Amino acid sequence: xxxxxxxxxxxxxxxxxxxxxxxxxxxxxxxxxxxxxxxxxxxxxxxxxxxxxxxxxxxxxxxxxxxxxxxxxxxxxxxxxxxxxxxxxxxxxxxxxxxxxxxxxxxxxxxx
Amino acid sequence: xxxxxxxxxxxxxxxxxxxxxxxxxxxxxxxxxxxxxxxxxxxxxxxxxxxxxxxxxxxxxxxxxxxxxxxxxxxxxxxxxxxxxxxxxxxxxxxxxxxxxxxxxxxxxxxxxxxxx
Numbered sequence: 407x408x409x410x411x412x413x414x415x416x417x418x419x420x421x422x423x424x425x426x427x428x429x430x431x432x433x434x435x436x437x438x439x440x441x442x443x444x445x446x447x448x449x450x451x452x453x454x455x456x457x458x459x460x461x462x463x464x465x466x467x468x469x470x471x472x473x474x475x476x477x478x479x480x481x482x483x484x485x486x487x488x489x490x491x492x493x494x495x496x497x498x499x500x501x502x503x504x505x506x507x508x509x510x511x512x513x514x515x516x517x518x
Numbered sequence: 519x520x521x522x523x524x525x526x527x528x529x530x531x532x533x534x535x536x537x538x539x540x541x542x543x544x545x546x547x548x549x550x551x552x553x554x555x556x557x558x559x560x561x562x563x564x565x566x567x568x569x570x571x572x573x574x575x576x577x578x579x580x581x582x583x584x585x586x587x588x589x590x591x592x593x594x595x596x597x598x599x600x601x602x603x604x605x606x607x608x609x610x611x612x613x614x615x616x617x618x619x620x621x622x623x624x625x626x627x628x629x630x631x632x633x634x635x
Contacts, residue, residue: 440623
């Protein structure tokens with residue numbers, strides 16, 4: 407079946423530190439992969455996505471590359487800011503596009 | 519991009535009463551919408567898949583009679599928490615996706631914070 411495994415949190419970093427949040431997946435066929443961000447008290451917002459192997463999604467300084475050989479989609483940012491403090495969810499959409507599967511979420515706190 | 523609007527953003531109700539939460543897709547027709555529940559500092563738990571014109575598909579462990587879902591039109595799905603109890607207090611989120619487009623993201627409502635007192 408389809409599933410997403412995400413790095414356990416919480417993660418606390420100093421401002422301008424490098425961020426990596428690991429995400430691996432299990433899926434049949436050719437899923438699309440997503441990273442969502444949730445700020446306190448809000449719904450989820452799409453951060454970036456990749457729809458096929460070797461695609462790189464990027465937005466607001468965040469990047470993630472769809473690695474089929476390692477079934478991974480790790481989120482990275484070179485220099486985090488306090489405003490990046492949020493919960494990050496890795497997700498996949500199955501080949502049929504009918505269902506989303508979410509990781510458990512990783513809470514990130516960036517301190518000045 | 520497509521927008522999903524959820525209402526209300528927060529609600530407080532007395533134990534034993536029912537609460538209705540609306541989820542609307544504002545600029546696309548959603549044949550399918552999803553309802554999630556999120557406990558504090560935890561991930562999203564899919565409760566049910568709402569299908570326009572037919573019965574909702576509930577996930578295992580979710581009480582159908584407790585969480586009534588109605589997908590009245592291609593742009594509106596509602597979740598009614600019936601006879602609410604304090605343990606139903608949670609953050610409920612809906613999402614929708616443009617049909618037939620596998621590579622598009624799911625769009626999420628802003629969530630509803632339900633507090634049952």
